[in-house]
Amino acid sequence: MEKKITVSVVMATYNGERNIIEQLDSLKNQTKVIDEVIICDDGSTDRTVEMIQEYIALNHLNNWTMKINKVNKGWRQNFMDLLNEASSEYIFPCDQDDIWYDDKIEKMSTMMSKNPKIAVLVSNYTEIIEEGGHSSKLQPLKTQLNSLYHQIIFVRENVMLKRPGCVYAVRKDFVLNVTDYFNQALNSAHDISLWASALAFDRLYLLDEPTIVFRRHGQSTFKKETITSKKESKYQYRINMLNRYNERLNSLNQYIARENGIENKQKKEEIIKRMMKINTNRANLLEKRSVIKIIFSFGKYGKPFDYFADIYHVFKLRLGKD
Known part of the structure; x- marks a missing residue:
């Protein structure tokens, strides 16, 4: 009997009322049912929390959990804590403002289940450019084809981060390695830590097709940090x-x-x-x-x-x- 693939989605939210429903819809409509969704809000001052709670109740999503931080952790720590809290075999970080293709989780989790070498899997994306947003051009990757699987190899062109955190999936048993990287690195983030640790262990792979619509606008927390810098x-x-x-x-x-x-x-x-x-x-x-x-x-x-x-x-x- 084939082993059941279990998946978790973890989402860190902060003042995301503008686009949150589209993202939630794209999770609910996945062709593979998600075993666990954990959403953790970091002190929103808009209606993000209420909208999510209403959505969960209206759609009877008993395997979805909404949490609220007592103090603001910042999106970096919020995501890392969520990765460690998730319990399924494969964990998918999720931003609050994108749109996932319906078969994203099915394709990525199936690919990981067929190749135990994959610790972290990334995909491509398409974009929506909104007012105040700038394109984040999909960067090419140097890969090696190993039995139909594209391994991202450790070469100069691949060392720095080349994919945003919203197109990742990670094995639960590799999260400790990711956390070790995050805890010792200076000014790291979940996507940097996922990318770097898996690349170091030669366990970073690519699904060479888009799995989400990546929303580019001027309101994201990361965008505001960049503007400040x-x-x-x-x-x-x-x-x-x-x-x-x-x-x-x-x-x-x-x-x-x-x-x-x-x-x-x-x-x-x-x-x-x-x-x-x-x-x-x-x-x-x-x-x-x-x-x-x-x-x-x-x-x-x-x-x-x-x-x-x-x-x-x-x-x-x-x-x-x-």
Whole structure:
């Protein structure tokens, strides 16, 4: 007799009344019944909580739970706590404002059940761009085809986060690894921790098709954080972003060195160190604000695009357009 696949969906909410019903509908209408839905609100001041509670009661969703944090945790900690609380074999993080395709859970959970090597599975997405939103172009991934399954391999192009948290699924027995990464990394988040830990263990895979409509608008908590960080000049933001990338890379490097069971540690550490060196050189060159110094530093760049982009931004700064 074939083993039953159990799935949980965990959703962190905060002031999401504008789009929450569409998301809830897309969960309720999944072709595979969800065994457990846990929704945790982080102190909304709008009608998010009431709308969810009414939806659960109206649709008799006895396996859905609505919780309210006594104090605001922030979306990062809220999601991590939910991942640890969920009890099913496969866990799906869910944002409050997207629309899932009806067969998302069925396709992703089936794929994971057929390949025990998969600890974290990500998919592609399509977009809705709303007022104030900007496109988040689907980034290409380098994969290796292993028995019809696309493994995301540990190469420079894949090291940094390439998919938002709303297209993930994780095995329950891998959540501890994800939590270990989150707890030791600086300014991490659930998607960064899922991506980095699974990539380090060579257990990150791709379902190469869209499973959600990813809503892009100017009201999300992450979007507001980004706007706040960009209050510095665009030029300084560029330098600060390179330094933040190095913080993430250093966290991944420490995780690989510390964890047992990770293969090819030396090769992975060398890739990370090379990326960090490039970022440090770029940040130092940008700090000098010299076009000439960048022009004669082509060999210090990993990608031609970054080389020409940095020249362009220094020109803009020198012309007073930043």
